Amino acid sequence: MTTVAAAPVELDTSTAPRFPALDALRAVGALAVLTTHVAFWSGDYGRHGFWGTLLSRLDVGVAVFFVLSGFLLSRPYLARAAVALPRPSTRSYLWRRLLRITPVYVVAAVLALLLIEDNADLGVGAWVTTLLMGNTFVDPLPPDGLTHMWSLAVEVCFYLLLPLLMLAATGRGRRLSTPRVVAVLAAMSAVTVWWHLHGADWADTWTGGATGQWLPGYLTWFAAGIGLALVHVLATRGGVTAARLLAPGRQAGACWALAGGLLLVAATPLAGPTVLVAPTTTESLTKNLLYTAIGLLLVLPGVMADERSGFGRAFGHPVARRLGLVSYSLFAFHLLVLHGVMAVMDWPIFGGHGPQILVLALVGSLVAAEVGYRLLEVPAMRLKRLVPPRRTRAEPTEATTATNGTSAR
Template identity: 80%
Template sequence: MTTVAAAPVELDTDVRPRFPALDAMRAVGALAVVTTHVAFWSGDYGRHGFWGVTLARLDVGVAVFFVLSGFLLSRPYLARAAAGLRRPATRTYLWHRFLRITPVYVVAVVLALSFIHDNRDRSPGGWATTLLMLDTFVAPRPPDGLTQMWSLAVEVCFYLLLPLLMLLATGRRALRPLRVALVLAAMTAVTVWWHLDGADRADGLSGGSPEQWLPGYLTWFAAGIGLALVHVLATRGAPAARRFLAVGRQPGACWTLAGALLLVSSTPLAGPALLIAPTTTESLTKNLLYTVIGLLLVLPAVVADERSGFGRFMGHRLVRRLGLTSYSLFALHLPVLHLVMWLTGWQIFGGHGLQLWLLTMAGSLVAAELGYRLLEVPAMRLKRLVPPPREEPTAATTATNGTSAR
């Protein structure tokens, strides 16, 4: 089993690099999710033939989010293992994740359960279930205005599982690529089994929605973790890893291929677009196609050259701002959509697709900006309440005292 040697490394440049274009990728994912939900409400899924199905497939934005999470959250573990450093502190990591998602989520829940008519009879127990993100485990679907939150529940389950996955993948302070690859293979195997058999078995034992549980989406997170592994190996000079990342230097080719696969997913191979349960094979096919699409979309953003046209666009101030507010956009757009439908008097599946999209997007962007400024930014200032442990010098770090590696 090959082990990556602990080479000298600067923490600020290697273990914690910046990926500014990934902010824009969050915006891509959020805009795709908003668009597919509006298209469903307007009835455009079934009104425009093949292209209507393609609008339905913009739920691939969730795959983009999961690939991003897999990459960004696993990379510190992998980079520190390669450098022979102590693993990130689990307590600090979980505190940061809690601050990142909770304030906006709680506000979205309060808005949806308080003001959306179909939620008016929600019991105190129902409120507690929703606030704890347990709806998909005990109910067929989340409350109105919060149906997108199944994916956030999957994210939270991944957050909780990640420290264990990284312990299995890296051990204590050594990066063995084969060991990481075995963990990724196991994650993929679990997802394949879940789609073919596991979800049906769980459905007979649960009143929830097993098709929306973490095991069904481990492949998307695995793609991000695999990309993080390749990136860490490339920064340490691995030729094969550098050749793989070089593919991302051609964003046009990557995104064109992703678009082609999205069109493939719009065929019957990936199942129906409307609320008809796909077969196990269709469900798995869609999942695997989305895995590759998410990877192809994210890869160019990981290696984006800020001087290139792609890098300049992804790093543009307005695009990055959309990325920074993308979580609030994701969390609040359905309550806004309900509000737009109520104010206009339009009926679900009644058309008005473009107008509905414009009004929902405008209201959601305002709500997202408010959510970011008033909730997300103040919450993240509380990070310092649980600081990371003080870094211990090791033989693998080039600290200011000149300690070198052997």
């Protein structure tokens, strides 16, 4: 098949490139996580055989989050290295990440610690550990209402590690070297394989934390996003091989169908038991690698989305993008809402009522998400100007070969 070059566009080297369809994809991840938690609480995991197991595998939404983070946060480093511009300001980057994560997390944590009865006896030490997002490092389980925050702790660890990873991948003041970046991605993947097979068990011997929920076990998901960012930058600069690698992203239906097929495989015993039974090391690694592929297949069409296509129109719709904008608050508050639904309706855990719980939890979480976004996220992000990004010389316009019809805004 002959690769046809698209119209030339300028390589976007900004610290916040725009990929509109990816906004809505965040909502897909958040809604998947909400649905799998509802299915667990209602007992539908074990009540519906294979389909119950499939519901349990909707925790793949976390893999979507991590692939997205890997892509969006690494791309500015790789794009700037490709045109020999200075690296993004680490100080500004960390400040923005702090503003993005902290307000919503702190409010969700305080509400969970204050309102959920099973947290009433927690002391000052537990409060401090929770507010510092340190539960997974010292406790086997976080406080009730915050059990999903392990993934946010992994995200924060990745945020802190990323500047070092990008330094290793791009060096200081050097042109982008594909073999060097690939070597870093290979090292990240090797760490994850080792962690699942040996590392987590080794760490269990000297910590009381949940080692299976530490960053080393999920570096493959972030590496998939970084690898996608590398290929996208190379393709945007005219790389024919990179463009061919991205080409399947124009067929969103095929990518998502393949992701669905892999999710069905993940719902088999190959990826381990559903709940309450620890998987073997091989099962754990198999699930991780399947989720890596699923996350990549779901994100790729969002990167390549043509606004005129059916996929681009659906994911670029204002409602879909709004759901994406409030998805972090939706993720953060949905377990609190779920606790409230179960308490108000006086439904026991594992007692059924799955569809009813899903509707009530979804409506309540969307309301909480909108409030959280308006009152916490928007005001916090206005403070980002306090630590502005580093100013550099104006970049020359560079005509390159695009992989789609529009530039990344």
